[in-house]
Amino acid sequence: MSGSGPHQVVVETNPDPGINEGTIFRPADLGGGAKYPIFVWGQGGCSRDGLANEAAMAEIASHGYFVVADGTPGSTQPNRELGGGGEVLLAYIDWVIAENEKPCSAYYKSIETTKVASNGFSCGGLMAAGTAADPRMTTWGHTSSGTFSPDQAFYNSIHTPVLIVTGTEDSVGADENGARDFEYISARGDIPIMMFAKVGADHGGDLWARNGGEFTQVNLAWLNWWLKGDESATGKGMLVGANCRFCNDRTWNISSANLP
Numbered sequence: 001m002s003g004s005g006p007h008q009v010v011v012e013t014n015p016d017p018g019i020n021e022g023t024i025f026r027p028a029d030l031g032g033g034a035k036y037p038i039f040v041w042g043q044g045g046c047s048r049d050g051l052a053n054e055a056a057m058a059e060i061a062s063h064g065y066f067v068v069a070d071g072t073p074g075s076t077q078p079n080r081e082l083g084g085g086g087e088v089l090l091a092y093i094d095w096v097i098a099e100n101e102k103p104c105s106a107y108y109k110s111i112e113t114t115k116v117a118s119n120g121f122s123c124g125g126l127m128a129a130g131t132a133a134d135p136r137m138t139t140w141g142h143t144s145s146g147t148f149s150p151d152q153a154f155y156n157s158i159h160t161p162v163l164i165v166t167g168t169e170d171s172v173g174a175d176e177n178g179a180r181d182f183e184y185i186s187a188r189g190d191i192p193i194m195m196f197a198k199v200g201a202d203h204g205g206d207l208w209a210r211n212g213g214e215f216t217q218v219n220l221a222w223l224n225w226w227l228k229g230d231e232s233a234t235g236k237g238m239l240v241g242a243n244c245r246f247c248n249d250r251t252w253n254i255s256s257a258n259l260p
Helices: 054-062 086-100 123-129 152-157 174-187 210-228
Strands: 009-012 022-027 036-042 066-070 111-120 139-143 162-167 193-198 252-257
Touching: 009 054, 022 036, 022 054, 036 086, 036 123, 036 210, 054 066, 054 210, 066 086, 086 111, 086 123, 111 123, 111 210, 123 139, 139 210, 152 174, 162 174, 162 210, 174 193, 174 252, 193 210
Parallel strands: 036 066, 036 111, 111 139, 139 162, 162 193
Antiparallel strands: 009 022, 022 066, 193 252
16 A cells, blocks of 8 residues: 555554554554654544545555554444543554564564654544543644534643644534634643634545545644654645645635644
8 A cells, every 4th residue: 555655555453452453554664764653543433444544544654654543444343432532542552652662573663652643533533632631642633523512621631732624514513613622722822733624625525535635635744743843845834834835725724823
């Protein structure tokens, strides 16, 4: 499998406890001295199918990320409970970090364990929100998702930059939920946050398009910025500034607060 990035992508599962409920998307070229940040993803509907957003996951992995998507390939297990699942994503992070320290592991010393992010689509975005308070997180976000009502305790638990991606014509109201999260988080005054709303897009936007579509391009640029320190046109420069690609695209409404 591949995306638009320089790395060929391996998709695999593992029976070990802690990872046996997930699907790994990773660069094929491990062991060459490069270290890849960790990215975990919750599926729409809290589905247990690890390939539900395979194009988007492969795209991110192809740019040098160790990705774990919730669920196993083609699984038909009952969906996870709405509003839960953060502990599942955190267990994947635990496992990957532990594997990085094992000389017998295929991933030994190939993971940048200090750079960790989560995101998810719809119900999976609430799974990602369940990781926000963990001290290991570098950033998190949600895609066509958001809390159903204000939760100040949750907002107070956030300690990292936040990305929200949605469509303006979301048929299940995730655009309103995302906008509310943006309002409350930005009001704290200390958390960098951006919201990208695609004009006319419905739930999930173009996540299923080739390489995960523009929704994934936004997510990837954000990861490049916060996990790899990329301030060029493939990172921060794609999202912020007079010449940024999305800033000059009238099909996107962009809001931001507390940016460095």
